[in-house]
Amino acid sequence: MRKVDHDSRRQEVAEAAARLIGREGLEALTTRALAKELGCSIGVLSHYFNSKEEIVIAAFQWADQRIDARMQEAIAGNDPHLDDFFPVIKAGLPLNEESDLEWRVRLNLHTFALTHGESLKTVREKDAQFRDLMLMMIADMQRKGRLRDDIDAQIVTDTAFDLVIGMAQNLVKTPMAGREARSEYLFGLIELLRPLSSNVAKSA
Amino acid sequence: MRKVDHDSRRQEVAEAAARLIGREGLEALTTRALAKELGCSIGVLSHYFNSKEEIVIAAFQWADQRIDARMQEAIAGNDPHLDDFFPVIKAGLPLNEESDLEWRVRLNLHTFALTHGESLKTVREKDAQFRDLMLMMIADMQRKGRLRDDIDAQIVTDTAFDLVIGMAQNLVKTPMAGREARSEYLFGLIELLRPLSSNVAKSA
Amino acid sequence: MRKVDHDSRRQEVAEAAARLIGREGLEALTTRALAKELGCSIGVLSHYFNSKEEIVIAAFQWADQRIDARMQEAIAGNDPHLDDFFPVIKAGLPLNEESDLEWRVRLNLHTFALTHGESLKTVREKDAQFRDLMLMMIADMQRKGRLRDDIDAQIVTDTAFDLVIGMAQNLVKTPMAGREARSEYLFGLIELLRPLSSNVAKSA
Amino acid sequence: MRKVDHDSRRQEVAEAAARLIGREGLEALTTRALAKELGCSIGVLSHYFNSKEEIVIAAFQWADQRIDARMQEAIAGNDPHLDDFFPVIKAGLPLNEESDLEWRVRLNLHTFALTHGESLKTVREKDAQFRDLMLMMIADMQRKGRLRDDIDAQIVTDTAFDLVIGMAQNLVKTPMAGREARSEYLFGLIELLRPLSSNVAKSA
DNA sequence: AATGAATGAGGGTTCATTCAT
DNA sequence: TATGAATGAACCCTCATTCAT
Structure with a gap:
């Protein structure tokens, strides 16, 4: 069988594993449960993965990549504007069922990684890559006068990074219906970053 | 009866369990490993807890309460000043080995709670209690002119709450040596909350 | 403490053990459950018995002796009449709550004894003693013309012995309300043993 | 798939469990002991049974069905004769090693059922089904003049039923060598049921 | 005499993994 | 490829027993 099939099957397994992790927790990801979720036999798993640990990692990656892709999608190009900030971050937050699952899995990964x-x-x-990218974008915006430059770019980056993780962590424990409202405050925060001149311009 | 304080023994068990969770993860918390960590036999555990689940919960509570107590300690009284903010939050963050363990356990709890x-x-x-308390303190400070009142108190609360969780989550994955520096930016952030008049006064 | 107290305490333990066996089965007779049933601590048991097996045996004996005593009570003297037969056997059957417990325990003993x-x-x-006693009584009655002598005494004994065990076994699985009626047929059976002459006399 | 007949494998497990119960008692039926008796690993058991309780029940059923089948085999057809009675009952009694095992297990079941x-x-x-069947056969024989009709059919049934249980219970505690003789008396008892006319004819 | 904390063997059960089919 | 039966280590928990108090 061709390589592409093999790989796509791996993705199917990873996704099913992610669903199990998100729905019932990492401890509920057993080979039997996974085979059932996939609708295949236990033995199949060993054709695509050498061990359960590999499956866990694959599930983590599956979720991680989907969150990243979701954000990438929301980034217009290499010429960032402050007005893109909120949409991009929102794209990265668990504000619908799909990204909820992904974040649940990612939070499992983060806890898993602790040990x-x-x-x-x-x-x-x-994380470091992401933070570097963010830092560059912010510095770029400052250079272009789109973001107030009296605040250190690194500080903005650190704040944003911590804030997003914390928001995700808290949102995912909140009923879906209230999440949009709960994350709305970010919009106001971002306004604080607007250069004073344009701020005035806007409010005028 | 042998002289044993039932409750304090429970705490010892909970602490040992927390150590295991923090050091090796929730999955590594087995009755055998716990007995070994405690330096006693397996059977002891069932004297103090009816099930392993109870032990897990106790370990989670142990860590949670320690973080809370640590913050409580840093709060001077019921007359909060903005200058207390940073020390209090720092007290709540994993900036030393002790609180590092507690946060590792708490993060395990949060992930556990997802499912x-x-x-x-x-x-x-x-969380709700803590946020309520925070909201009241902030509103109080606004009333007393110690915190700028042109930002909604709820927004400040939400931000602070999400930020602390996110910081903790990220700090705990950072080498201990760099954590103080990594969390320093919060100091600058808090300065943004200072009323403009006093801000001027200060900067003058 | 005096011997008599020690012995009576043993009996209390044995009785409590019997209650547990009768109510919940032999497997439910644990030291913890027994201590609870007695309202004392676990350690007490080892003052009166060297092992759990001893307790089990004592419980079995307790029940056995009570059934025997119950029958003994119903036997008038050493001059047996056929009319005594039914009352004596009824005394030996589980026809009230008290003897029900005893038989439940005895049946546990019999099954236990298998292995x-x-x-x-x-x-x-x-059993052998009981059958010998029964055989002698029956032969005595035959000699005295109170029981038809055209049936072998040994056969009557064997029948009666098997029948009683079987009845007890079956009665104990029957609701208490129906047991008297269910055992009534024995009366008719015993009539078959009456010598033909007295039979005629009676029916006349 | 490996060629394994699921049901027949279940029967093998049930039989091995029955052997253990019969030989060493219900308490000796542990998963480890059963695996050893079967010559396989512990994990196999959970392929065929969801719990140990299911295994116990299956062992009980195995024994029960074998006793029933043994008796069924001895019943000629639907036209019962008194002369069939003894062979049928003998077929139901523990008079050889095979039925001895079955009865040991059945007696364990009966004691188990108590609680x-x-x-x-x-x-x-x-039991109720069996007694109904027996009652009908006896009434049938009475109608056909093959069994004396001056004794209530229900009484004959009750007696026979109790007697068989009691005999089995007692036989199984008796050395195999003496069992045939010990159960011989039943033959005489059955003769008592023969209609007087045929009785006379026979004795003449 | 009485207590109940401590022990650790052994209970039923679940698990990732292997492998004959 | 795909299957699921088989394995046995390791899981949590309960048990009879011991022993310091």
């Missing part, structure tokens, strides 16, 4: 060095390393590398 | 309704309910209730 | 040589030996010896 | 409502219900239903 699993390999995963921790991966998580930290990814 | 365990009972725990989720408890977590949400605790 | 416990020591107990089997005891049971068989007791 | 396990579900099993009790099953046992009582089966």
